[in-house]
Amino acid sequence: MVFSSETFLFLFLPLFLAVYYLTPARARSLTILAGSYVFYGWWRVDFLGLLVLTTFWTYGFGLAIERARSELARNWVTAIGLIGNLSVLGVFKYLNFFIDSLAALAGTDAAGLGVHWRLILPIGVSFYVFQSISYLIDVRRGDVKATTSFFDFAAFIALFPQLVAGPILRFKDLADQFQDRQHSPQLFADGLARFTIGLAKKVLIADALAPLADLAFATPDPSAPLAWAGALAYMLQLYFDFSGYSDMAIGLGMMMGFRFMENFDAPYISRSITEFWRRWHISLSVWLRDYLYVPLGGNRKGPARTYVNLVLVMLLGGLWHGANWTFVLWGAWHGGWLAAERATGLARQGGLAAHLRTLLIVLLGWIMFRAASVGQAMDVYAGLFGLNGLQLAPEIAVHISHESLILILVAGAIALAEPRLRDWARLHYFPTSTESLGATLDIGPQHRPHLTGATSLVPSLFVTAVAVLCVMRLAEQSFSPFLYFQF
Incomplete structure (x- = not known):
């Protein structure tokens, strides 16, 4: 199911939100879990089993890590739990790639090696496996307590808004929100x-x-x-x-x-490319930093090791995006520039x-x-x-x-002016009672604008007009999945 589809917009989402808000607070994780499984299973029910199996595996090993009585036992339990999760990626995402690469070295194809089948890549597998890995590592590090609520954890792994294309979430950031989160008409x-x-x-x-x-x-x-x-x-x-x-x-x-x-x-x-990776796919950049770059030594073991770590992390980041040499080379390209910028000072220009x-x-x-x-x-x-x-x-x-050439210019202008557009909209039209506005703009309550009924109507009318345009566009175009679904 795709967010930009009539099925999601006019069937799934209204029904889910209605059931969600009618559900007592203590049972909403179960509602999220059921809705997320319906959302994912809409694509292929059989691959829902892989998601469920990964959830049980990670939940059980999280508890086992916390209950282990020695450092050695915790290390072994963590390693086994991580191997299980990495095996899911290894088999479903990279086995075809390995077979094709081996066949190319032998001067033939997969059929020439006797392989007459192809594994289908489950949608979103890279995202929910990375979330599972981060959970086990965080429990091992003591950054979060292993949850005893299976439904909270399962809802976290399957949370449908980000299930198939991110952002990559971490349980330690959402654990408290699963226990208690605020709802309001304004939010x-x-x-x-x-x-x-x-x-x-x-x-x-x-x-x-x-x-x-x-x-x-x-x-x-x-x-x-x-x-x-x-x-x-x-x-x-x-x-x-x-x-x-x-x-x-x-x-x-x-x-x-x-x-x-x-x-x-x-x-x-x-x-700079260094700044680019602070702004692009931030959840992945943070994940790679915390769970790969820092454990590899980061920049603590001298310049040469730092450059190697940067290139290696980006190579793995490229391979995470897909099982193809194009992604490996793309990762090497960015890793090489990150190392070059650090070595030459280009990142500071x-x-x-x-x-x-x-x-x-x-x-x-x-x-x-x-x-x-x-x-x-x-x-x-x-x-x-x-x-x-x-x-x-x-x-x-x-x-x-x-029109397509003009759209390139318009889209480019929007991408470059986005920070100014965003801050202007927040300052003049979006609600001032939320803490996020002041934090984002670094302004105190006394300097935040007061919205009158007339000005508060502007964003509502704008959003409504944009929604109507989107629906009209959806009605006339064919199915168009999000690009990151393939990763």
């Missing part, structure tokens, strides 16, 4: 507004940019105009698609009383040149990320540098509308 309205903005990012911008990006990557030997237009279109499509999903997930959480961590902070205003350099590095990386193969990526790179010609072929030009 629900803010969540609905956040959800609607995310829906607009997906439906009105990302989906509209998709045809141009698809055309560029599907065209053999694209010329320079097509390669540049397609690469820019994908760069913006991915951002608005993924950040839109995160906005929708955070908004849904707010409707249920939860506060999730932010996952994006205007990444395309970054002036500012100004327009640093901003443009960062955008170009990110753009070049996204081409490898998007390509189905390394060869396809090389075709697009050749196009960027004019090696495939400088003229747009007439048979290709007819498929490119003026």
Whole structure:
């Protein structure tokens, strides 16, 4: 089930919220669990079993870690629990990749090795396995107590707003919220507004940019105009698609009383790759830092080891995104730049040149990320540098509308101006009674604007208008899943 579908918007979500708010507070975790299983099982019921099995496994090992009587026993129990979770990823996400790579080395294909089957990648497996891993490690470190409430833990793992594409949540951040969280009409309205903005990012911008990006990557030997237009279109499509999903997930959480961590902070205003990874997919960056980079030694063992750690972590981060050499190379590209910036001091430079350099590095990386193969990526790179010609072929030009080119400019402007737009909206139109407004803008209550009935009506009308546009767009377009569902 997809957030941007009529089934979710007009059937599942209204029914779930009605049941949720009619359920007594003490039983709402069970309601969340049941609703999340329906949401996930809508795709394939059989893979729901893998989610349930992972939940039982992690819950049981969390209790076992806490009850172990010695350090050695806790280490062994933790290791076994982690191996079990990593095995899920190893089998379902990387076994096909391993077989294909082995076959390529042997000069044949999988069938040539006698393998006549392919494993289907369960949607969201990378996200719920990472959440399970972080839970076991946090229990082992003593950062959180192993919960004795199975339904709270199962609801956390299966929490449908973020189940299939994040943000990657940690139980230690939500444990108290499962025990006691606040609900209010204002929080629900803010969540609905956040959800609607995310829906607009997906439906009105990302989906509209998709045809141009698809055309560029599907065209053999694209010329320079097509390669540049397609690469820019994908760069913006991915951002608005993924950040839109995160906005929708955070908004849904707010409707249920939860506060999730932010996952994006205007990444395309970054002036270094180091800054980019503080702003892009924040929950993954934090996860990789806390559970890989720091345990590997971080920057505590000298410069050379720091550079190795940065590259290794990004290689693993690339492989996490998908079982393909394109993702490995994308991770190596970013890891190499992170190490180079730390070694040369580029991360501390500012100004327009640093901003443009960062955008170009990110753009070049996204081409490898998007390509189905390394060869396809090389075709697009050749196009960027004019090696495939400088003229747009007439048979290709007819498929490119003026509207799509204008949308690239509009979407780019929105991505660059997002911090100012966000702060202006919060300052002038969003409710001032919430603590988040003052914390975000760093202003005291005495300086926060007072909303009159007239001004408070503005965001409601705006959100309503955006929602109507999204529904109209959904009614005329075909099914369009979120890009991060494949990871």
